[in-house]
Amino acid sequence: MSKKVGNFRKIIFSCTAVFLILCMSGCSVTDLGGTKKQELDFTVLEKEDIPEELKTQIEEKKDEPMKLTYTDQGQMYLVRGYGKKESSGYSIEVKELYETENAVHIRTELKGPGEKEQVIEKHTWPYLVVKLDYQDRHVVFEE
Template identity: 40%
Template sequence: MERKKQSMWKTFALAFCLLLSLEAGGCVRQEKKNSEQHELEIKVVTEEAIPEELMSLIEKNKKTPFRLTFADQGKLYLAEGYGEQKTTGYSVEVDRLCETQETVYIHTGLLGPEKGEEKKEIATYPYVVVELEETEKNIRFE
């Protein structure tokens, strides 16, 4: 029985080391990818300018976090929502929008009410929509 436990622990340790080595390899690849990235202009779309079909998808999905892509008339729209928030005062900020040869990356963040800001106890559904030229590249929300 003791040998079985030792064997199990050796297998676990080996699997753990393998996982760490794969993770380290992933970091190296990520650094290389980052050096090839270049920033894109961030064009946030106002609610009035969002295509109707995309607005309908946002309305259907707004109660839970979502990530959507939508192409229309040569434009690509990237939409990210953070689901229901219990009060007013929340917004979504685009921290970064960049691309490599194969992928467009978008990183957003949820901003909460500022300290001292008056807020109401009603549900809100913060989201952001960014417009790009249509592309065949992969889209990655981070």
């Protein structure tokens, strides 16, 4: 019996070793931070200028906060949505959009209704779509 237990332990050890090697070889870490290289030129799109397929994705996800990227014909679209709100009067500002060696970074800010602004009590879904030239980098949505 001890021979069977010994063989069983060898098999378990071998399987565990193979599993760990496979896990470690498939994982890599990319540093998405880094030094700001340059600001990127971008355009904030009006709803009628958003590609139809992207509009569909936004519509499906608009109730919850969202961070989407979409590429089409040499262009990159970055979407930042803030979910369902109980009134009108919200706006979104792009605070930064820049590139580092490994990533594109975007930081936006949701601005609530101003004190002097006329607010309508109805559900709204504030989101922003930014269009820029395609970048072959990860996208980091910063808070």
